[in-house]
Amino acid sequence: MLKFLIYICVCIFGVITLVWKIVIKCTPNMKGTVRYLAGIPGQSGYGSKSTADQVTQDCSSLPPNLTAIVTGATSGIGAETARVLAKRGVKIVMPARDLKKAAQVKENIQKECPKAEIIILDIDLSSFASIRKFCSEFLSLEIPLNILINNAGKFSHKLEFSEDKFEMTFATNYLGHFLLTELLLEKMIDTARETSVQGRIVNVSSVIHSWVKKDHFEFNRMLQPKHYNATRAYAQSKLANIMHANELAKQMKAINANIAINSVHPGIVKTGIIRDHKGIITDSMFFVASKLLKSTAQGASTTCYLALSSKTEGVTGRYFVDCNESRCSALANDDSEAHKLWKQTRALIHKRLRTKIRP
Template identity: 55%
Template structure:
């Protein structure tokens, strides 16, 4: 109870930061991050955009992959307006398409850039009827998990190379949700039954399955990285309760009422990002030569 109260009040913990700390605050003591390259999916709005802004502000090269190149260019312009010297690269990526993921990875790797941070942040919460990706996969699962799984697999080699040549530990952050615990059962069977329309489509269950897959992927990848002896760490993050565009299709009086009730528990977007940008988690202290 005491711990929960301290959390709600934003009291500082052992790290010196609390739930009310912002990413700007926790990165203020960081050295210049100009030697780091970060790829952040879902960085055109919400918590992904704030992650991109703060890392770019601290000097990191930020790659923004996006389905809407215009939205990504607009985000790049906003970052440059605040930080004129920022290094921000925009590339097209549709996470629901495996072909697009492969194309993005190919284009990024062809640039010859290092890779220190991969933040798999993009998320989708489907509303209404069942929708399938061009690969025949339930859209939420395709976007939230499958696309990120393939992206990580295709870029892991470059991250391992970067780590070996620079001595800077690589970091992968998979953004999940505590909602992953809302699903129980065989997720593979569930997806097959839903895709074949053998059972009714439930958007919340589909979202929970995708986030469960993020957690399972993180655990398995962590074990394999340890076996490989790769100096790369993968973490799974629950960002907390925050109002972002993920809820845009459910806007209305009921949604507004719920957010008013939860207002004291909600985090702001800058507060959510503090966990991802804390130096101990992203190896931002003494990043070393590029």
């Protein structure tokens, strides 16, 4: 029993240390750390304690008939994002691999918002073929597309590969969202032009993108690593999400498309990724560390802020934390590396699918 109690204490200390380390990395100085812990609002008027409901309260005069696609909406901050957007009158398209869970989320949202319009379509974000099928089905609906929330996340604890033979975390978090965005972008551009309403894309990333060093960010090695480290693979995918947003923002500016794309760190939330290890020890650890963790409602706030707020109109190619613009890593801000990654990804997709995407 004594050994068991010591083990629990060590685990709790380890989690608190890890969470604190992430908090410190998320906030560049002690003042920023205090601001985070106290929930002190930043320039936007919101902070780490702000919820998705709170940051969208001033969105009552939104343009009519907005449509949003939210990936990963069957649980966690994705489900909360879908709920709040639906509450603000946005039609929700929910791509889901688990259709039963998606139906339950839809039912829960419609209990709160009976008039909410929610469409569920099947998708596996780790599969190129499944993504193409989803996009074909969505486009056949002939409805507008104003908002794309690339939220779904995968943390593969062991080395496994997608059906396309790519490392699963990278395939799901980055490659899948890259292809999804490319196949839907023309629809978003057309919608923005026809409605004069700015299209908005939000890539949900993570502060741990800053843990990746340049010599560990090599495209082919990320696709098929020889020596697998789960945390590094996740961090690499989240770095790629930011680079994707930054590169695409530049491309949209170059063609004068009325599309904004930004990336966010949602905070440290007890999401489905953490629930994979649900149990008495895990629950105890996160209860003790709860003062450093965000609720799901707080975790979804920055995504909803960027998706709907008039304060972010015209803002693109930026990285946000706690609803305020923040600094990402030097590598994430490297324009040449971002363009290189985009070209490599485009070439890979074209080779595998013979699918023509934008030049």
